[in-house]
Structures are given as C-alpha cells and as structure tokens.
Amino acid sequence: TLLHPLLAALPKAEHHMHLEGALSPSLLFTLAARNSITLPEPAIDAAFASPASLLDRYTRFSSLDDFLHYYFIGMKCLIKEQDFEQLAWEYFLKAKSDGVVHAEVFFDPQAHTGRGITYETVVNGFTTACQRAERELELSTKLILCFLRHLPVEESRMTYAQARMDLETGRLAGLGLDSSENGFPPGAWKEIYGTAKNKGIRRTAHAGEEGPVEYIREALSELDVERIDHGIRLAEDTSLMREVAQKKILVTMCPLSNVRLRCVKDVKELPIRTFLDSGVMFSINSDDPAYFGGYILDNYCAVQEAFNLTAREWEGIAKAAVECSWCNSSRKTHLL
Ligand code: ADE
Numbered sequence: 001t002l003l004h005p006l007l008a009a010l011p012k013a014e015h016h017m018h019l020e021g022a023l024s025p026s027l028l029f030t031l032a033a034r035n036s037i038t039l040p041e042p043a044i045d046a047a048f049a050s051p052a053s054l055l056d057r058y059t060r061f062s063s064l065d066d067f068l069h070y071y072f073i074g075m076k077c078l079i080k081e082q083d084f085e086q087l088a089w090e091y092f093l094k095a096k097s098d099g100v101v102h103a104e105v106f107f108d109p110q111a112h113t114g115r116g117i118t119y120e121t122v123v124n125g126f127t128t129a130c131q132r133a134e135r136e137l138e139l140s141t142k143l144i145l146c147f148l149r150h151l152p153v154e155e156s157r158m159t160y161a162q163a164r165m166d167l168e169t170g171r172l173a174g175l176g177l178d179s180s181e182n183g184f185p186p187g188a189w190k191e192i193y194g195t196a197k198n199k200g201i202r203r204t205a206h207a208g209e210e211g212p213v214e215y216i217r218e219a220l221s222e223l224d225v226e227r228i229d230h231g232i233r234l235a236e237d238t239s240l241m242r243e244v245a246q247k248k249i250l251v252t253m254c255p256l257s258n259v260r261l262r263c264v265k266d267v268k269e270l271p272i273r274t275f276l277d278s279g280v281m282f283s284i285n286s287d288d289p290a291y292f293g294g295y296i297l298d299n300y301c302a303v304q305e306a307f308n309l310t311a312r313e314w315e316g317i318a319k320a321a322v323e324c325s326w327c328n329s330s331r332k333t334h335l336l
C-alpha cells in the first residue's frame, strides 16, 4: 500500500498478542528436538511432517477450536525457562522491527502448569525476555495473565492464588480471559474479577470473537473489564457500542486472526469504519502472529488495504493505542 512507509514508521502499541502464539513451526520443531518431545505422528496428522506442512495447515483453520488444537499441541514443546525466554525474545525482536514501542502480551499459565511446568518457570522465562527487551530494544513491555475459559473456574481460582503476589506487585500487569468462547460465558469469572478489581488489578477479556455480543455485554457488566479483546460483534448492538465509546473501553482488534479463524470472510467485514464513526477506541493487533500469517504491521497493512484510511486517521489510531496502554503517564508522554 502507498501508506506502507507511514504505517511502518508509526510508533505502535500492541495490546493483544499471546506469547505462545508467537511459536513458529520452525521454533516448534527446534524445541521439540531439543527437549525430546514427541510430536503427533505424520501418519495420524500429516501437518506434522515438517515445519512447512504445519505452516501450510495454519492457512486452513476451520474455527477457533481448530486453531486451539494446534496451539495447545505446539506449546507442549516449551519446557525450560530458557524456552519461554527465547519464544518471547524472538517476538520482541520482530515487534521492534515492526515499529512497536510498547507491547502488552498475554500468556496462558494453565496451559503449562496443567502439564507439569511450574508457574515460576513460565513467568521467570517471560520476565527475563521482557527485561532484556526494555534494556536492549527500548521497548516497554507488560505481561497479562489469561485464564483458560474452557477449564473449570476452580482452576482459574488456583491460578489466581499462585499469581496474586505478582499481580499485586505489578510484576504482572493484569488479567485476561481466553480460549474457546462459545458455551463459556464470562460471568462465571465474576468473583475472581471482583477480587482483582478490589486490589486495583487491571482486567480485560476476550469477548465477541466467535461468541455473541451478549458475552461483550456480560464481560462489561459482570467482570467490569477495562478492555474487550476482539469485540467484533459489538457493532450488532448500537446502545452497547455507545456505552463502550463513552466509557473509553479499548477494543483490541486482530484482523488477520478473524479471517484465519473464519469469524469474518474478509477484513472488509470488520466494523472498523463503524468504530471510527462511533468514537469506539480500538487498537490493531496480531493475536497469534506465528499462526495467522502476520505480525502487527501486516495487520495494519491489511486494514489499510480494506479501508483505505487517511494518514490522519492512522495517526489517531496509533495515538489512541498508546493512550489506552497500561503503562504510567510519563511513559505514555515519552512514547507519543
Ligand atoms: N488464545 C490464543 N489466541 C486466542 C484467540 N484468538 N481467541 C481465544 N483464545 C485464544
């Protein structure tokens, strides 16, 4: 696109990417070999024949759950603190080259503790990479712990207890909710989110990605979230959309993800124009860049191809993304 140099040069803040979603097929195979992890037999799933065939399979996800099947297999190759560090570091390097100045990244501790990796191994590895990114890349970073909504809420409660100190001291920046959406309404996490709110802990949740707009309403009313992740179904409810705009709730959109997971057929179907016209604040993000065919700049470019926004509109989007970040105001002033 003609605006590509401008989009590349814009100082960007990313708010919606899952570190485990930065696991490329090549790193997946490398870690599997290093850690002696047996991948599914190609006779059972031909996608695992090679990194190239796995990458090709990622172009044919049929749904969120079809993607999650591969996502949870892939992360079984992450064993040592050093693996988590390497995964996050490789993402930060790529983010830096895409013009990211501030990255708030999700991770799924339950996907690791559930297979015998300790909570500390995960958080120490990711934290080391964050500190290195701050030091060597001048990239500010925040870690956001996500609960897996397909598991019993009781397991989220146990994870919250493990993470409580890190959340209260700011080693972790906040809480999110992800994984399978349909059939798992967010209200079940009300008690945990209420406790977190009372402690001043920041809160977001995936809602209205594959699931209905009611889940967005429920995340706002029951969990009192400060952000909505995806939120593409929001435009279906005008009064809720007005509330989101008025409360300056940030919607963290992931265009290439929505196409790959068949939530929309084309980026053109996303309510970007509607959000701009309604004053809904949103940011553009990569979600799981190694799985969805692009990092943040590719997502910016895909939106530009579809909507042909003006340079001024892009500057507004990038500026709002910095303003809605969970860093302190002096850092924001420095980034703007
Ligand atoms: N975990 C990683 N990516 C996700 C997505 N797009 N939706 C829900 N959970 C996820």
Ligand code: ZN
Pocket (backbone or CB within 6 Å): 016, 018, 178, 206, 229, 287
């Ligand atoms: Zn996501």
